[in-house]
Amino acid sequence: MFKSFAKPQSSSGVLTFIRGKRISATNPATERIVQQLSVLAAGRKQPKLLNLSNEDIVKHRTIMSAWKLFTRKKKRAEQEQLNQQYESICNAMNDLKETSPALFELASHKEKRLRFPLEMRFPTEYPPNRPWVYNFTGPVKKRK
Amino acid sequence: MLRRVVARGSKEFRRSNSTSSQKVWSNFSKRSPSLKLSNEAINNNLFGKSTDGPGSMISHSRRAAYHSPNEIDSTFAMAYEILEQKAEDLYNQVEKLEQQLAQTKDEESIKQLKDQIDTLLIRAEIQNPEVMYNSSFNDPDSLDKTQPVYRKALEQKWKKYDLMVTMQRLEQLHVIPDTLPTLEPKCDVKIRFGHNSDSEFSHWIVPGEMLPTIAVSQPPTIKIQEFERVDGKNLYSVLLVNPDTPDLPANSFSTTLHYALANVPLDNVDNTIDPSKLLTKGEEYTLADFEPLVPEKNTPTQRACLWVFRQTKPLDIKPVARKHFDIRTFVQEQGLIPVGAHVWRQGFDRSVNQVREMYGLGKGRVFHRVRGIEPLPQ
Amino acid sequence: MSKVFIRQFSKTGISLKPGYSTVHPVHHLVKVEKSNLKPSLKELLVPHDDITSIKYRPYEIDQDRIAEHYTNTLKSDLMLNLYQYDADTIPANPKRSWGVDSPYKLYRPLKKPLGSIRTRGQIKPVTAKNIPEITGVTVHSYNKKALVEPWLDITTRLQVATLTNVKPKQLFAKRNLVEFKLRKGKPVGGKVELTGRDMTQFLSTLIELVLPRIRTFKGIKNSSGDKKGNITFGLTNEDMQFFPEIEAFQDLYPNMNGLHITIKTSASNDEQARTLLSAYGFPFTNA
């Protein structure tokens, strides 16, 4: 049925129009494409518009403004902490420069390609069967 | 299933009515009762006290067929608590400022403190669902304009549509700069002619509308809505000028004064100049009596430009010459600050002669096109 | 042509003065948006995040573990990792002018930037305020075969929609193909721009389920990037079977097409963007 890829083939080649004769349903391959199109298209799949009552509009707006207040507070606290952390990095480096220039040189040296290890994973909703991997055999050849 | 949700919501969330544990948004001992949602049915639905569907829908069958989104009631209850907590903090700040205000004598700092209190009050109330309901779905005229939060809501609404329409028409019809060079709008100016029984002309006039002379034959009701706080009363002047009066010797047009009011005391609530007010105190306010525009036959369309000014000082009530009225000099001399304007247009129509007779203006001229004596260009 | 308004009693109207044009002054400071004054546009002008809008769609529909991990852990690590003592802003490398001493030079297309073909924006030192983050993901599937077999376009778009949960935009052929007598403008696949939850969902699928299972995938090339902090890599049509959305229904998607995935970041250069992506768990390789 398939040549290079699953190609819809019409059995009769060209559809010819004959007066009085109903054009029958398309062949399976074309039907398949039509079905794929029906998955993509909005026709008959859209829900009804919300059309909320006045009370519910007010309720929804209240919820959204409370959510905005909540997230804004959270974001501000996060940014504040980051600012403090940045300040303390600058502080530490200035101090180190004063105290020991040799160590400062080493501390400000950057690798050309900074990469995070692949073992750092995203947290999941539930823990894995073994929450922690203990069998690490030791540094074979640690990174510099 | 939905009913169950609503019922559960109502169990979780019921605003207490006892005075002991009253939170700020349900406590009306200090706050104005106009911040309350007065409709009982809507209020009950909002706070989950009833299960008969939204009270804003009048029809019973529509109400029964309506489905609220799932989980909205219990989420709303939590959101309400969060916002109320914030409002409470703001009200505490207001209290501190009010104590400070009581000790302040300096006028400048009193004004500053009052402004600060107003902004805090707006922030504390603008997210209150009851206030939100009132300002977005109730009749704007019924809102309590002493409350800064309602004034803020009205101002936002005005800026979104009415202000834009007014400014567009003023610019398009060359009211600015033909009468005054520019306008920094501060308040919403609305006019209507109350004497009209015909529904076509009895509504608030849209700026730039063409009106028949009979519809404007009596002085208009002018509504001047200030959005800033007015302590005591402000004095306002109103000028109605027509910059399209034919001036034949100059082959041009001159400005005529048609109506002038001055020293009208208004504030946020008492904001209308209507015939009833003028009947009792009209003489104190009137510089020039109302005289409608009566365009003569075959003159171009005439603009009736209504300007509203805030006064810096009370004006002397003395007659002003109507013809060749120089509005720019007048405004400058009297120290008037333009805060709003309105415009409508008139042309000659069949009611002009009747109105002329009413005001004793004599018969109007009829202009004809006269062929020039110069030969036509070749 | 400019309009001149003549205002005389005997003659009033607009006369056109040809030869020059002027912008007429506006005499006030209020911004008038004409569309707001049209009553017929009222419904369309409601912002899309307002629930009364017909385009309203909620976005924060669940806890976003990827974004949370970024804000909680990665952000401060990246700040420390990318910190440079006494770093200055490196100015941008824009296209250059040919000079202004002749009109020919003035209107000539600009000269390419110094020492490079592509332009580069300025590079600011990383502080607490501009830590690089992923701003969007573009998934792009161009099916060459759809030029010959037009129905393959539908299949390709359906595949992209299934993978990303967003309806793709139509892509069109840009070139004429003489041997097939095809014209440009033929539909040849789809692309989607992902942000928010859709983006993190797609990224987590990619990082945790798809890339580790592709045997041939060694990592994103260390040379990838457009100099402005956007990293692109490709997946072949064999790799598509590892997407869990498609894995169980492979018979429904017989003609898979590869993807180009562009990860857009706010980093000011590619190296920072690569560091960011490595923190998200993308492997990198030199090959």
Next chain:
Amino acid sequence: MRSVWVTRASIARAYSTQVQPVISSTLLLSRNPIITQEPSSFEKQFYKYQNELWRRLMWTFPSWFFFKPGTVAEQKYRKLNKPATPDNPNIEFPRGRPELRHNRDRRFKQTISVPKSYEDKKGETNAASETDDLARKIVPNSRITEADLKKDLASLERKLSRTLYLIIKEKGSNTWKFPNFNVPTNAEEVSGLHVVAEEGLYKIGGEKINYFNVSNTPCHVFNNLQENKKEYFIKSHILSGIFEPQESVAEFNWLSKEELKDVLPAEYYQDVSHLLNNV
């Protein structure tokens, strides 16, 4: 530039009557969260509400595409998803007329049940087949681990949703602190702060630790005036492996930020609290 600095430092040294402070490197070794943090009650409720709205506004599921008509799978699907009541003009619907499209009432969200891929085996507990069988029922593990129940503070499996930090109590000392190592002054070749921290970690905790050093740059400096010491903080994450205390360490714990507040000296905690993750 460097020479300028040297002269400045030497001047400082010449005028100071005190002894030069000891430079040391403190290791801020953390274990990143393994599971997501617990959302607050409002967040949970908000997500629930938004999710309901999202489902309400979703397009209808194209079941005809995924469950081909006439197959066994489709029969199973139809069995699970009974068609909703269609509209009938002869019937009164007090809660509104249903509007069915593709077997979904357009007014509501669509709830779909998909055929299970596993069979309910009651009583059977065949551990081997359960762990390997792809079609098994997925039962999520508990978010609370054994270590949480036992209150084992030295376990890496406790408080999976939080960032934990390593603190130690040295032998002969009574205070908890982050592991701290002096930079050797007499070494021929100077080794960086991060190297000192790494070597020190292996010395106190054994070599079975896989860890990631975030940067060579210190993230904080703490002036320990009592011991005349400058402590530079090196930030790193433990990825796998185990901390096995060597002889110099009396005790060690993995603690979250709140727990550190109770354990560390108040002044010390105040100084470093902004480095610790709230999550």
